[in-house]
Amino acid sequence: MQIIADFHIHSKFSRACSPQLTLENISATCETKGVNVVATGDFTHPQWFKKIKEKLIEKENGLYVLKAKKKSNVRFILATEISCIYTRGGKCRRLHIVVLVPNVKAVEKINSSLKKAGCNLKSDGRPIIGLDVRDLARVCFEADKNCMIIPAHIWTPWFAMFGSKSGFDSIEECWGEYSKNIFAIETGLSSDPPMNWRVKNLDNVSIVSNSDAHSLPNIAREANVFEISEKELNYNKICEIIKKANSKNFLYTVEFYPEEGMYYFDGHRDCKFSCEPTKSKKLKNICPVCKKPLTIGVLNRVEELADPKRSENYINKKRIPFKKLIELDKIIAEALNIKSRSSKRVQSEYQNLLKNFKNEFEILLNVSCKNLEKITLPEITQGIIRSREGKVHVTPGFDGEYGKIKIFSEKEKINYQKKLF
Numbered sequence: 118m119q120i121i122a123d124f125h126i127h128s129k130f131s132r133a134c135s136p137q138l139t140l141e142n143i144s145a146t147c148e149t150k151g152v153n154v155v156a157t158g159d160f161t162h163p164q165w166f167k168k169i170k171e172k173l174i175e176k177e178n179g180l181y182v183l184k185a186k187k188k189s190n191v192r193f194i195l196a197t198e199i200s201c202i203y204t205r206g207g208k209c210r211r212l213h214i215v216v217l218v219p220n221v222k223a224v225e226k227i228n229s230s231l232k233k234a235g236c237n238l239k240s241d242g243r244p245i246i247g248l249d250v251r252d253l254a255r256v257c258f259e260a261d262k263n264c265m266i267i268p269a270h271i272w273t274p275w276f277a278m279f280g281s282k283s284g285f286d287s288i289e290e291c292w293g294e295y296s297k298n299i300f301a302i303e304t305g306l307s308s309d310p311p312m313n314w315r316v317k318n319l320d321n322v323s324i325v326s327n328s329d330a331h332s333l334p335n336i337a338r339e340a341n342v343f344e345i346s347e348k349e350l351n352y353n354k355i356c357e358i359i360k361k362a363n364s365k366n367f368l369y370t371v372e373f374y375p376e377e378g379m380y381y382f383d384g385h386r387d388c389k390f391s392c393e394p395t396k397s398k399k400l401k402n403i404c405p406v407c408k409k410p411l412t413i414g415v416l417n418r419v420e421e422l423a424d425p426k427r428s429e430n431y432i433n434k435k436r437i438p439f440k441k442l443i444e445l446d447k448i449i450a451e452a453l454n455i456k457s458r459s460s461k462r463v464q465s466e467y468q469n470l471l472k473n474f475k476n477e478f479e480i481l482l483n484v485s486c487k488n489l490e491k492i493t494l495p496e497i498t499q500g501i502i503r504s505r506e507g508k509v510h511v512t513p514g515f516d517g518e519y520g521k522i523k524i525f526s527e528k529e530k531i532n533y534q535k536k537l538f
Contacts, residue, residue: 119368120343120350121478122154123147124196125215125269125303125327126336130162131242135332140172140193144183146333147191151476152340154180154355156196156217156327159242160224161231169195170221179219179352194352195224198269198329200245200276201253211283212250212291213243213269213276215303215327219261219352226260254295265356266298267325270305272312272415273380277305279422281413286422287318300360301325306339307378307415307514309441310370314433315423323362324437326370334458337478338444340371362436369438371478375415376511377520383411384515391515394420412516443504443522445470445477451524452496466493481505500524 129138140157147155157173159165173181173193180192195218202211218224231238234256236246246253257264268278268291275282278291285291288299301323304313310324326339343358344366358366375381384391388406394417402411446458449466457463473492474480480489481501489498503509503524514520 118345118347120153120345120355121151121337121371122194122341122343122355123152123328123330123337123339124154124156124194124217124267124325124341125198126156126158126330127198128157128159128162128165128242130159130165131331133331134242137333138331140168140183141185142333143336144186144189144191144193146336148189149471149476150337151478152337153190154192154194155336156215157181157193158197160195160197160218161199161228161238161244162242163228163239165242166224166228169193175220177351179355180350192350194355195219195221198243199253200243201248201250202245203247203249205249209283210249210285211276211280212278213273214250214253215267215269216253216257217265217267217352217356218257219263223261223264227256227264230256230260250291251293251295254292254298258295258298263353263356265300265359266295267301267303268299269303270307270329271302272308272418273305274412274414274418278302279418281418288322289318300362303327304339304370304372304375305329305378305380305415306373307375307380308419309372309375310436310439311432312375312415312419314436315419315427315429315431317424317427318422321362323359323364323367324370325359326372326439334444334446337371339373342368342371344368364437367437369440372439372441374441374443374509374511374520374522376513377522378415379514379517379519380412380414381416381520382513382515383414383417384518385409385411386516386518391513391518393417393513414515416513440482440505441507442481443500443509443524445481445501447522448500448504448524449497452494452500466497469493470497496525 127134129136174184176182182189199214238244271278274280289296304326328338330336358364382391383397385404390406450458450463510523512521
């Protein structure tokens with residue numbers, strides 16, 4: 118059976134995250150979206166970990182369900198994101214790391230070791246610790262050899278393994294002796310698999326995509342799709358698939374349009390200036406408005422680390438495929454020319470589609486145009502089809518500013534508004 122998994126989300130205890138991110142709400146949202154395995158997030162936070170132990174029960178090896186909803190199709194996997202800020206090589210390093218853990222006992226060991234090392238785990242669901250990532254790896258693997266470490270959103274300028282502001286140039290430079298234990302990297306919203314394929318240093322690791330959701334609607338905006346039989350569904354099987362960079366059981370990843378990510382282009386948000394890498398080079402990476410260094414984005418950094426023989430059109434057919442999608446409520450909102458995806462009109466159409474079809478991913482990926490037209494407005498149907506086919510226009514994001522994605526032209530929007538009157 119197909120398993121859709123999101124290994125990186127947060128709880129209500131993380132800074133700048135929705136108070137609606139409870140275990141019950143996360144499970145319900147995953148059922149609506151069609152997600153089968155989701156991260157608990159934030160297991161280092163004492164209050165959240167307490168809720169995990171109180172409210173979840175192990176269903177399969179390393180996978181958990183709500184005690185109050187044991188027949189649920191949604192499994193939780195013990196996972197967290199940790200922010201490591203430290204100095205190495207005369208440079209301040211800031212890296213975010215996703216950690217997957219096979220059982221509660223291992224979580225307890227990790228949390229205990231981090232506290233003994235002086236880490237404040239109470240301050241934030243995504244704790245900031247002063248350990249080198251190699252020391253974090255040691256803590257995790259001493260707790261349980263089956264832990265999995267995944268460098269998060271590896272290209273983000275400020276907090277990532279390859280980030281322009283504080284990162285490294287290779288997995289080996291970053292992880293040293295633990296490089297052999299890094300089996301996967303996370304693309305982040307501002308990069309997609311083909312961008313990562315260009316970097317030879319990533320040839321032997323899997324490319325996973327997760328949402329890093331700070332609110333319920335954003336869960337599984339990026340995700341991973343596996344083929345796992347019901348009998349084999351467990352933590353070890355999931356890790357086994359991830360560890361094989363070209364596993365036949367890893368069907369594809371679901372991707373954000375990377376241009377919509379908030380760090381795709383170079384630029385300065387305050388100066389309202391952005392540009393592609395070729396222009397940054399001409400500007401010597403200096404903002405023409407304020408004359409200060411530009412925030413170098415993901416595309417530029419990929420160009421810097423890419424193999425010279427691998428152009429921007431480089432395709433590796435041996436790698437896991439991918440599909441780019443736009444979240445359903447965003448499609449509906451644009452089709453109706455409504456700004457807020459949470460408006461009553463948008464949510465009414467969203468629920469109408471869910472009532473008639475299995476879940477959001479089924480609608481976005483599989484329901485035919487003909488069947489969609491029977492249930493919803495032609496504009497919404499067209500929006501879903503265009504999203505599948507990549508027929509969209511994106512204004513790239515930069516320096517913490519999300520890009521803008523457009524499915525319909527202004528003329529199409531005007532014509533639709535005329536139909537309403």
